[in-house]
Amino acid sequence: MSAARAVVATGAAALVLAAAPWLLSDFLLSLTVACLMYAGLAVSWAMFSGPTHYLSLATAAFFGLGAYVTAWGVATLPWALCVAGGGLVAAVFAALVGAAVLHLRGAYFAVLTFGLGELVRHAITYFEKSYFRTVGRVLTKTPDATTVYLTVLGVAAAAVAVAAVVRASRLGLALRGIGGDEERAQTLGVSTRRMKIAGFALSAFFAGAMGAAVAVRWTYIDPPAVFNPFIGLQTVLIAMVGGAATLGGPLASAVVFSLFTEFLRLRFPYAFLLVLGTLLIVLVLYLPGGLASLVERRRPAAAAGGAARGAGGPTRG
Amino acid sequence: MADVLLAARGVSVRFGGLIAVDGVDLEVSERELIGIIGPNGAGKTTLFHTLSGLVRPTAGRLSVRGRDLTGRPPHVFAAHGVARTFQTPRVFREMTAEANVRFGLEFAGRRRAHPHDAFDDARSILAFLGLAEVASVPAGALTPARQRLLEIGMAFGARPDVLLLDEVAAGLTERELETTAQLIRRVRDELGVAVVWIEHAVRALMGVVERVLVLHQGRKIADGSPALVARDRAVTEAYLGGEEPPA
Amino acid sequence: MEIGRTLWLDLTLAGLITGGMYALVAVGLNLQYGLMRVMNIAHGEFLMVGAYLAYWAYTLTGVSPLLTLPAVFVALFLIGLLVFRLCFRRIARASPSVEVLEARSLLVGFGLMFLIQNGAYLAWGADLRGYEYLARPVEIAGARFGANRLVVFAFAVGVSLVLLALLRFTLFGKAVRAMMQSPRGAQLVGIDVGLLHPVVFGVGLALAGVAGALLSMIYEISPAMGEPYTVTALIVITLGGLGSAPGSLLGGLLLGLVETYGTHVSNPSMKMLLSYGVFVLVLILRPRGLFAR
Numbered sequence: 066m067s068a069a070r071a072v073v074a075t076g077a078a079a080l081v082l083a084a085a086p087w088l089l090s091d092f093l094l095s096l097t098v099a100c101l102m103y104a105g106l107a108v109s110w111a112m113f114s115g116p117t118h119y120l121s122l123a124t125a126a127f128f129g130l131g132a133y134v135t136a137w138g139v140a141t142l143p144w145a146l147c148v149a150g151g152g153l154v155a156a157v158f159a160a161l162v163g164a165a166v167l168h169l170r171g172a173y174f175a176v177l178t179f180g181l182g183e184l185v186r187h188a189i190t191y192f193e194k195s196y197f198r199t200v201g202r203v204l205t206k207t208p209d210a211t212t213v214y215l216t217v218l219g220v221a222a223a224a225v226a227v228a229a230v231v232r233a234s235r236l237g238l239a240l241r242g243i244g245g246d247e248e249r250a251q252t253l254g255v256s257t258r259r260m261k262i263a264g265f266a267l268s269a270f271f272a273g274a275m276g277a278a279v280a281v282r283w284t285y286i287d288p289p290a291v292f293n294p295f296i297g298l299q300t301v302l303i304a305m306v307g308g309a310a311t312l313g314g315p316l317a318s319a320v321v322f323s324l325f326t327e328f329l330r331l332r333f334p335y336a337f338l339l340v341l342g343t344l345l346i347v348l349v350l351y352l353p354g355g356l357a358s359l360v361e362r363r364r365p366a367a368a369a370g371g372a373a374r375g376a377g378g379p380t381r382g
Numbered sequence: 383m384a385d386v387l388l389a390a391r392g393v394s395v396r397f398g399g400l401i402a403v404d405g406v407d408l409e410v411s412e413r414e415l416i417g418i419i420g421p422n423g424a425g426k427t428t429l430f431h432t433l434s435g436l437v438r439p440t441a442g443r444l445s446v447r448g449r450d451l452t453g454r455p456p457h458v459f460a461a462h463g464v465a466r467t468f469q470t471p472r473v474f475r476e477m478t479a480e481a482n483v484r485f486g487l488e489f490a491g492r493r494r495a496h497p498h499d500a501f502d503d504a505r506s507i508l509a510f511l512g513l514a515e516v517a518s519v520p521a522g523a524l525t526p527a528r529q530r531l532l533e534i535g536m537a538f539g540a541r542p543d544v545l546l547l548d549e550v551a552a553g554l555t556e557r558e559l560e561t562t563a564q565l566i567r568r569v570r571d572e573l574g575v576a577v578v579w580i581e582h583a584v585r586a587l588m589g590v591v592e593r594v595l596v597l598h599q600g601r602k603i604a605d606g607s608p609a610l611v612a613r614d615r616a617v618t619e620a621y622l623g624g625e626e627p628p629a
Numbered sequence: 630m631e632i633g634r635t636l637w638l639d640l641t642l643a644g645l646i647t648g649g650m651y652a653l654v655a656v657g658l659n660l661q662y663g664l665m666r667v668m669n670i671a672h673g674e675f676l677m678v679g680a681y682l683a684y685w686a687y688t689l690t691g692v693s694p695l696l697t698l699p700a701v702f703v704a705l706f707l708i709g710l711l712v713f714r715l716c717f718r719r720i721a722r723a724s725p726s727v728e729v730l731e732a733r734s735l736l737v738g739f740g741l742m743f744l745i746q747n748g749a750y751l752a753w754g755a756d757l758r759g760y761e762y763l764a765r766p767v768e769i770a771g772a773r774f775g776a777n778r779l780v781v782f783a784f785a786v787g788v789s790l791v792l793l794a795l796l797r798f799t800l801f802g803k804a805v806r807a808m809m810q811s812p813r814g815a816q817l818v819g820i821d822v823g824l825l826h827p828v829v830f831g832v833g834l835a836l837a838g839v840a841g842a843l844l845s846m847i848y849e850i851s852p853a854m855g856e857p858y859t860v861t862a863l864i865v866i867t868l869g870g871l872g873s874a875p876g877s878l879l880g881g882l883l884l885g886l887v888e889t890y891g892t893h894v895s896n897p898s899m900k901m902l903l904s905y906g907v908f909v910l911v912l913i914l915r916p917r918g919l920f921a922r
Binding site: 118120122165166169170171172173175176177179180183184187188190191195295298301305335336338339341342343344345346349350353 | 666742859901
Binding site for chain 1: 457459473
């Protein structure tokens with residue numbers, strides 16, 4: 066599907082979904098918001114980690130940063146600014162972190178991004194306690210449910226559209242080259258450092274914007290609530306099941322998983338995380354390309370032999 | 383007097399205690415066809431790594447068209463017209479042959495002039511190399527010989543002034559060697575690209591190039607026409623412990 | 630002056646203890662990653678398991694944690710063999726390249742982390758638990774420390790040194806080091822990869838478990854206690870150099886001291902920031918590790 070068609074399709078879907086607040090019950094609407102949130106997170110994660118095979122576990126950090134931009138700003142700033150600001154803060158943070166650690170091997174990068182959530186959580190906890198003398202915050206003057214829904218829808222749709230455009234762009238080509246053989250890409254003229262930082266920051270933007278948009282669903286926010294590693298797990302799992310290299314895969318699995326999550330999370334908080342963790346393990350071991358790879362096996366496959374190194378990744382066979 | 387495209391002055395590379403390249407001087411001028419030979423471990427590939435920016439030399443300077451690029455990353459070298467292939471073909475396995483070639487065109491080759499229409503686009507490059515019919519095949523599915531050619535095609539995508547070929551003839555039959563040698567000649571003759579060619583199949587190389595550099599234990603021990611180098615005593619001695627002496 | 634010296638000694642000991650724990654965990658991770666390119670992001674969780682094992686052993690049977698240390702080692706070693714067999718061996722075999730292997734084992738580790746941590750929550754609850762053991766103070770050089778802290782420090786360093794000696798002087802240790810330097814060469818000389826990998830993996834986990842058991846003697850435990858140690862272990866590996874067990878020992882101690890002094894001067898919340906800061910600095914200035922030649 067070409068980028069133009071994907072963008073149009075996304076726009077059309079968004080228009081249809083925009084009618085939901087007037088058609089669905091509160092409960093179903095809330096469920097839809099959850100689906101859209103995970104869809105947006107998964108697609109934005111796959112935007113960078115899909116082609117480059119750099120496993121980023123920083124989603125929780127970006128999401129949390131965005132949520133706190135809302136927490137600090139929602140009473141005083143216009144709503145749009147909060148959301149955009151959340152995205153921007155996350156993107157800038159990602160660019161800084163990326164500049165420091167993106168040149169590392171994949172394993173180092175992954176573990177470090179994993180620690181970022183904890184790092185930011187501690188920093189914000191400290192900041193809140195020292196300057197605002199508070200642990201958590203009550204959110205006041207929050208927009209109504211319809212606005213929130215439409216915002217989440219907008220961020221998710223934007224993430225999908227941008228992902229489609231990036232795929233067809235030079236940046237997307239560069240990212241795929243980096244994932245294929247980074248040194249080779251360099252010798253062909255790709256400034257890999259710049260491209261990686263750009264891709265990483267772009268993907269962080271949407272995670273941050275999503276965090277900012279969704280934060281108002283909580284009336285009381287504190288760091289442990291928004292810096293939740295579970296978000297990272299869910300995101301990675303969704304993208305893995307759907308196949309991080311495709312566009313539609315994460316979307317479809319986002320719907321399935323968010324439904325699954327919302328029904329079980331509150332009733333079995335630990336057991337269901339245990340199940341998700343096991344699911345991820347099983348997936349990686351037996352279906353590393355995600356469900357999308359089952360579809361691909363029907364098409365002629367690339368030969369697996371040959372001496373060329375650097376092929377493959379977390380999602381492709 | 384033709385322009386000097388690529389110059390290495392006193393380039394040395396140390397890895398811990400090992401000296402891989404030891405004070406090598408090299409000048410590549412426009413349209414030159416140079417060969418580099420030497421026993422295993424002579425430092426040839428490491429020299430290529432410095433010439434393409436993948437490895438920073440521990441001493442010495444590298445310049446492209448007079449511009450000092452020492453220590454710059456590989457994409458800068460590529461942007462200035464130095465393209466290379468690797469000993470084992472490093473293609474983007476998941477992308478089609480055409481996408482592989484297009485890659486260089488999108489990046490290093492983007493703003494570079496292309497005097498010959500073989501460099502117009504991916505199709506023309508593939509056609510020049512005889513790969514037109516496999517344009518839509520994923521690179522990983524190509525035969526090794528074709529992958530080698532695709533390697534060269536990818537380098538063409540960068541629209542280079544200098545092409546560094548690292549052992550393109552490994553594992554080829556006599557016939558294939560001949561074809562490859564002819565192709566290399568064509569690259570220089572028709573496309574006007576200077577070529578520096580590392581090769582173990584010394585006989586094939588000597589028949590094609592105009593100038594030969596011999597490396598031994600990281601040092602340059604000879605630099606001249608094939609005929610001269612073949613008679614050089616130091617070269618013969620270097621090879622006595624290694625493979626076939628140049629003939 | 631008396632107070633100042635006590636504080637200084639106290640901080641140093643705390644720093645060395647923390648550092649000793651880091652060292653134990655890091656050495657295990659170093660072996661695993663250096664040898665097999667398996668970055669077990671769930672590594673810290675096994676520290677937690679070791680802590681709980683020691684806790685239950687002491688609380689239920691009254692046996693001294695020092696005596697249960699060997700049992701914890703063996704238990705975690707066996708668990709490590711199992712985990713390797715179930716999770717990582719398949720990846721090692723099926724991955725077309727090192728990068729893919731790394732990426733997939735990371736994902737598996739990620740899932741494992743949630744599995745183990747939440748299993749612990751389910752089984753043992755989220756409350757902090759602790760027990761008193763050897764908490765009587767002991768006087769050294771005019772400063773008073775809990776005896777348990779001294780014992781923990783001694784054991785942490787002791788175990789690390791034993792491991793280092795094993796790596797250096799035994800045939801097994803030499804095989805491990807050979808494999809880390811040249812996997813293909815080691816295989817050619819007849820070292821059995823199929824045996825070495827699970828054993829090294831098991832030893833790595835066992836070390837983490839021992840660290841956890843030691844920690845249980847002086848701090849309270851909870852299912853989430855292990856998580857920070859994985860990231861820190863990685864930082865220690867970077868400090869000490871990948872593949873260098875002595876480096877991990879020294880690097881761990883050093884980082885522990887830096888953290889303890891640093892958070893004392895600033896704020897406990899700064900701990901992670903400090904570690905990351907150290908990490909970035911080392912990356913920029915000495916990317917091969919502090920002790921690389």
